[in-house]
Amino acid sequence: MTIKTSNEPFLTRLKESEQDTFMQKAVAKAQDAQWDKRTAARNELGHWEQWRDLGEQIRQHVIRYLPDYLEEFADNIEKHGGHVFFAKTDKEASDFIKHLAEEKQVHHVVKSKSMVTTEIDLDKELLKIPGLSLLETDLAEFILQEDDWDEPTHIVFPTLHKNRDQIRTIFQKLGYTGDNDPQHLARFARTYLRASFLKADMGITGCNFGVADSGLINLVTNEGNADLVMAIPKTQVVVMGMERLVPSLKEAEVLDNMLARSAVGQKLTSYCSFSTRQVSGESDGPEDFYVVIVDNGRSNALGTPFEPVLQCIRCGACLNVCPVYRHIGGHGYGSIYPGPIGAVLSPVLRGYEQFGDLPFASSLCGACTETCPVRIPLHELLIKHRQVMMNKLHTDKSFNNVIMKGIGVATSTPAMFRMALTADHVAMAPLTKHAPITVENEYPEGIIRKAPSMAKGWTDVRDLPEMPKHSENFRSWFKQHHKEQEAKQDD
Amino acid sequence: MTEREAFLEGLAKKAGRPRHQLKDHPLVPVNDLPETTLADKSPAELAALAKTNSEAVHVTYQTTTTKDLPAALDAFIQAKAAKTLLLPTTDAYQRFGLEDWRQQVQPTPTYWVPGAGREANLKAAASAEAAIGFADFLLAESGTITAATTPGQGRAFHFLPTHYLAVIPASRIVARSRQAADWYDREIKAGRLQTSNINFITGPSNSGDIEMVLIVGVHGPLDMTYLVVEDQ
Numbered sequence: 001m002t003i004k005t006s007n008e009p010f011l012t013r014l015k016e017s018e019q020d021t022f023m024q025k026a027v028a029k030a031q032d033a034q035w036d037k038r039t040a041a042r043n044e045l046g047h048w049e050q051w052r053d054l055g056e057q058i059r060q061h062v063i064r065y066l067p068d069y070l071e072e073f074a075d076n077i078e079k080h081g082g083h084v085f086f087a088k089t090d091k092e093a094s095d096f097i098k099h100l101a102e103e104k105q106v107h108h109v110v111k112s113k114s115m116v117t118t119e120i121d122l123d124k125e126l127l128k129i130p131g132l133s134l135l136e137t138d139l140a141e142f143i144l145q146e147d148d149w150d151e152p153t154h155i156v157f158p159t160l161h162k163n164r165d166q167i168r169t170i171f172q173k174l175g176y177t178g179d180n181d182p183q184h185l186a187r188f189a190r191t192y193l194r195a196s197f198l199k200a201d202m203g204i205t206g207c208n209f210g211v212a213d214s215g216l217i218n219l220v221t222n223e224g225n226a227d228l229v230m231a232i233p234k235t236q237v238v239v240m241g242m243e244r245l246v247p248s249l250k251e252a253e254v255l256d257n258m259l260a261r262s263a264v265g266q267k268l269t270s271y272c273s274f275s276t277r278q279v280s281g282e283s284d285g286p287e288d289f290y291v292v293i294v295d296n297g298r299s300n301a302l303g304t305p306f307e308p309v310l311q312c313i314r315c316g317a318c319l320n321v322c323p324v325y326r327h328i329g330g331h332g333y334g335s336i337y338p339g340p341i342g343a344v345l346s347p348v349l350r351g352y353e354q355f356g357d358l359p360f361a362s363s364l365c366g367a368c369t370e371t372c373p374v375r376i377p378l379h380e381l382l383i384k385h386r387q388v389m390m391n392k393l394h395t396d397k398s399f400n401n402v403i404m405k406g407i408g409v410a411t412s413t414p415a416m417f418r419m420a421l422t423a424d425h426v427a428m429a430p431l432t433k434h435a436p437i438t439v440e441n442e443y444p445e446g447i448i449r450k451a452p453s454m455a456k457g458w459t460d461v462r463d464l465p466e467m468p469k470h471s472e473n474f475r476s477w478f479k480q481h482h483k484e485q486e487a488k489q490d491d
Numbered sequence: 492m493t494e495r496e497a498f499l500e501g502l503a504k505k506a507g508r509p510r511h512q513l514k515d516h517p518l519v520p521v522n523d524l525p526e527t528t529l530a531d532k533s534p535a536e537l538a539a540l541a542k543t544n545s546e547a548v549h550v551t552y553q554t555t556t557t558k559d560l561p562a563a564l565d566a567f568i569q570a571k572a573a574k575t576l577l578l579p580t581t582d583a584y585q586r587f588g589l590e591d592w593r594q595q596v597q598p599t600p601t602y603w604v605p606g607a608g609r610e611a612n613l614k615a616a617a618s619a620e621a622a623i624g625f626a627d628f629l630l631a632e633s634g635t636i637t638a639a640t641t642p643g644q645g646r647a648f649h650f651l652p653t654h655y656l657a658v659i660p661a662s663r664i665v666a667r668s669r670q671a672a673d674w675y676d677r678e679i680k681a682g683r684l685q686t687s688n689i690n691f692i693t694g695p696s697n698s699g700d701i702e703m704v705l706i707v708g709v710h711g712p713l714d715m716t717y718l719v720v721e722d723q
């Protein structure tokens with residue numbers, strides 16, 4: 001699998017996603033559960049906005065001085081006897097690792113979850129080597145692999161779209177005879193994968209953060225598989241996006257805390273490890289240690305308004321609050337990076353030709369920007385993508401149907417506009433529902449779920465906030481505010 | 492130009508910023524939250540917090556004294572009905588008064604032995620039903636133990652055994668990950684600690700990958716016990 005997961009046109013993918021009701025329910029359930037857990041974890045830490053300031057500062061600083069940090073990081077890895085390979089493209093990265101596996105006559109590869117290795121299509125490349133076996137060891141990735149390399153649907157919960165019966169059927173092909181209890185299914189995977197770990201001669205991991213001033217690789221997981229991948233095989237290959245650095249252990253520690261709270265609502269993940277090549281006297285850990293640093297389109301963001309996208313720490317929080325993701329799930333995006341981050345990042349990595357639709361898969365509600373722990377202005381970057389496409393590529397993605405023209409006429413005629421403002425609250429009142437705030441409902445003051453005519457297309461997929469009362473709309477507020485300001489000046 | 496130089500030069504060019512500026516512009520954090528969070532807590536408050544937060548991540552949290560430590564360890568082994576036991580090679584036995592205990596403990600332990608090689612140590616860890624390790628710190632905020640890999644207590648020591656107990660001196664309960672990270676950073680940079688790996692472990696392994704149902708015990712140990720030695 002590369003970044004692009006589907007050759008179907010965007011609208012076809014949307015139709016398919018729309019029909020997958022299990023997926024929609026699973027995504028909704030996950031979003032709601034994560035909403036509560038994430039909010040509680042952040043509140044408990046306290047001063048969340050100031051933590052975001054710090055997270056943003058750390059990531060911006062790294063991106064600003066990226067070549068310097070990369071140089072320092074690479075020097076430190078080499079100082080410990082490790083090897084560093086800089087790969088400009090996905091092909092350079094996967095070729096390097098494939099040659100390494102051939103040269104070392106590797107037979108059994110174990111991998112821990114890594115989006116970058118999916119991005120460079122590493123698994124498929126390695127499996128071309130005769131006699132080589134490869135196993136994904138993260139439970140979700142293992143399920144996807146055994147289901148004929150099914151696409152992930154979320155960057156933190158890749159199997160969100162699968163139910164326990166489907167997973168049971170997948171495991172039955174491997175000899176599982178038990179029921180569909182998740183605990184039993186997981187125990188089966190534990191036993192099955194344990195044997196593979198113990199005979200593995202190459203381990204491949206991703207990297208949450210590379211620590212520049214020590215060359216340590218920081219990985220955070222909950223299952224413990226990544227640590228076994230780093231402990232057992234003699235050779236370890238780390239594959240990382242070139243932007244995933246931090247200056248020192250201090251900043252890694254800050255971001256690990258923010259990542260765990262944002263991704264899964266935990267204070268820290270079960271395992272948070274900092275590691276490098278085995279040192280003298282130790283008996284496990286890699287004797288041969290390689291770090292492959294991948295650009296693969298990331299540098300397209302440097303020096304452009306899209307540079308902040310490189311701040312991302314892949315927590316998935318923006319997916320978990322996104323109303324569009326809730327509706328279309330991961331597969332709808334056709335990229336291994338779905339949701340708001342995917343809609344910004346995928347066109348940066350691969351261009352508008354492949355991913356030009358994604359910046360339009362957003363209601364621009366700004367919930368993603370609001371939740372991002374490192375303050376990436378996601379919805380603004382989506383608008384920027386649209387602008388760039390409109391300006392440079394002259395693609396017409398604007399609303400141009402008759403109704404929108406009608407709205408144009410109404411809103412540009414003062415009398416009609418005033419009339420609409422007075423009438424809309426009253427007219428829409430019978431259609432309005434009131435419910436507490438959730439990801440499903442960002443408008444506790446009232447939402448419209450089924451609007452007529454021109455707004456029907458919108459409410460088919462999104463909620464519409466209740467129109468404000470005449471006394472609360474912008475014009476009324478402005479009039480009042482203006483009066484108050486004038487009164488103040490008079491004092 | 493080397494491949495690395497070409498790569499880094501390319502980035503600098505695209506960013507439109509010259510290289511080698513970092514030394515004059517080091518990161519100066521915008522706030523000191525990592526240091527000040529929970530910094531006002533007393534040792535007793537931190538110990539109480541450590542207990543609450545450890546239990547919240549499915550850890551069995553126990554306290555004991557140096558005198559009662561051998562009995563507490565025996566009780567753990569019995570509770571897990573462990574037929575195989577893995578212990579590290581360390582001078583901690585002496586510090587905790589466990590020299591006699593380890594001569595008599597049942598089942599007869601297997602050790603993670605420096606110099607025994609990868610295969611032998613991994614085999615010992617993989618067949619261990621219980622392991623008793625020694626942690627460097629316990630983080631009160633998150634219920635996390637930390638351990639740096641040593642020749643006598645390897646990486647897989649913490650991951651392959653089925654049931655795991657960590658012994659922690661009460662004096663090593665600190666507020667958060669910042670205090671532990673600072674200590675490791677200092678020790679490594681001063682050359683006092685030579686290690687290839689530092690583990691921060693927060694409870695037993697778990698996963699929510701199947702329908703978001705929490706499964707405790709996936710690849711790592713199925714359960715964890717923290718045993719805090721109050722007079723150490």
Ligand code: SF4
Nearest residue numbers: 312313315316318372
């Ligand atoms: S963009 Fe922000 S919220 Fe989204 S995954 Fe990245 S860090 Fe998390």
